[in-house]
Amino acid sequence: MECKNRLIILAHCFLNEKSKVKKYCIDHDANIEEVLKILLDNEIGMIQLPCPEITCYGLRRWGHVKEQFCTPNYRKHCRKIFEIYLEQIQEYIKNDYEIIAIVGIEGSPSCGVNKTCSGEWGGEISSNSNLNKILSTIREIEDKGVFIEEIGKMMKENGINVPFIDFNKNDIKGFIEKLKAIL
Ligand code: SF4
Secondary structure, eight states: OOOOOEEEEEOHHHHOGGGSOHHHHSSOOOOOHHHHHHHHHTTEEEEEOOOHHHHHHOTTOOOOOHHHHOSHHHHHHHHHHHHHHHHHHHHHHHTTOEEEEEEEETTOTTTOSSEEEEOOOOSOSTTOTTHHHHHTTOEEEESOOHHHHHHHHHHHHTTOOOOEEEEOTTOHHHHHHHHHHHO
């Protein structure tokens, strides 16, 4: 049987929602069976990226906005954990494999592809009388998350061109359409 040399790179929590900030992981898990079936039926190999937030801040982290992750050290962390995946991607490409896409997570300050979350967050929480006002500044904006930005830069630095697509667990149908368009 002919081996179809195609792979897809998946954001960590696409396969493991337990890695998410608590509010999201107590929500129902995404129903990704249909997506996985399409990938398996089309013999697409799957590579799961590491979660940049859990490897930096652990499971007890608060939810963040992009501005809080825009630090040299977090960017360095993102680059460091992607390095070994970049090397694998290079090796696959060298051996005639095609990476059909890198899948990010819509709205994430780290893994968003087209949308991320932004806000004037920061400062002391317990004694801040303006906390609700600060929290209310959160909004979704059209931008990438920090991890996706760094992955994009590293791919470009190495002359690798792969499409990025966002996954939103509340729009599985929309994601399947995006996926089918690149299969
Ligand atoms: S979106 Fe990215 S950073 Fe957030 S839980 Fe998923 S893999 Fe981790």
